[in-house]
Amino acid sequence: MRAIILAAGLGLRLQQQAGEQFPKCLLPFEGVSLLERHLQLLEAAGVTEVVLALGFQPEQVDAELKRIGWPHPVETVLNTRFDLGSVLTVHCVADALTRGGDVLLMDADVLYDERVLAPLVAGDAPTNRLLIDRDFEAGDEPVKLCLRDGVPVELRKQLAVGLQYDTIGESVGFFRLNEATAKRFAQIVAGYVDSGRANLPHEEAVRDLLLERGPEFDTADVTGAPWIEIDFPNDVVRAAEEVLPQLRPVVSRVKQPTL
Structure with a gap:
């Protein structure tokens, strides 16, 4: 299973009000950046x-990766037009989407608990989840997921x-795609770019995928598990x-190499 973390955006709604400029995945909480927490939880x-999709100030993220010293390779892909929508960022990681196996597509600007990730990665069989x-909270900001008889019918x-x-x-902004679905998603995203819609959020392409293949997805309910997307x-x-x-404290299940 491969995780693709989208961390290319400017984060304008946060940066303009906070008066600082740096990738949101570097936001620290008790001295631990969102990026480091992502890697800890994935491990x-x-x-x-x-695979880490970068754009805005990639050198800062590279420096954080070196500081973290995660004991596994992290592949970075750069979207030089990060000022456009996240559809283009996903298009930049098309190779990672299509090289085989299940894929986790994840937003970088989320602080979350293992109870959010665990049901997404559960099971060894190829899965769409x-x-x-x-x-x-009601309002126009949350991306709503609507189901009818367990089948996704809207994501907006x-x-x-x-x-x-x-x-x-x-x-939550995290999706698991099996090999065939990930390849189809890459095709949908390419269609957006080719038709001049690269400035749109990638959730629009995910929505198209769900409306096309909704019955092939299952849904894990993480109500009550702590998480928050950070925009403001x-x-x-x-x-x-x-x-x-x-x-909860993160406990690694991956054996580290002995020295």
Whole structure:
């Protein structure tokens, strides 16, 4: 299983208000960056093949990788047009999507607990899986995941009037795709780029994939597990005061080489 972490964006909504400029994956909580926590949790889950999609200030992320000293190679891919949408960032990692095996597609700007990741990576069989949190704040900011009879029927911030569904929650922003689905997703993303829609968020391409192959996905409910996507300065405060105290210590399940 391979993890692709999307960490290319400018994070304008956070940077403009906070007055600082650095990749959001470098936000520290108790001295540990979001990126380091990602790597710790992935290793604990047995995932050590990581592809990191960079764009804004990649040298800072490279420096953080060296500081962390994670004992597994991290492949980095650069999107030089990171000022456009995340569709282009996903397109830049098309090789990682299509080289075989299950893929975890993950946003970098999330502080989360192992209880969020565990159901996503559970099971050895090839799987398509989504995460849903039914306890979410209403409004236009959360990306809503809607299900009908267990099948995804929508993935958007704003829902169409009259949409029929029986379950609604917030998408955590992490997706597991099996080999065939990952290759199809890469094709959909390429279609966006070729048709001049590279400025769109990659969730739009994920939405197309879900509407096309919804019955092939299962959904893990992570309601109650601590996590937060960080977009605004207030999210940083909530992450530190509300989410961080709930996180369980990370225990690696991967044996380190003996010296």
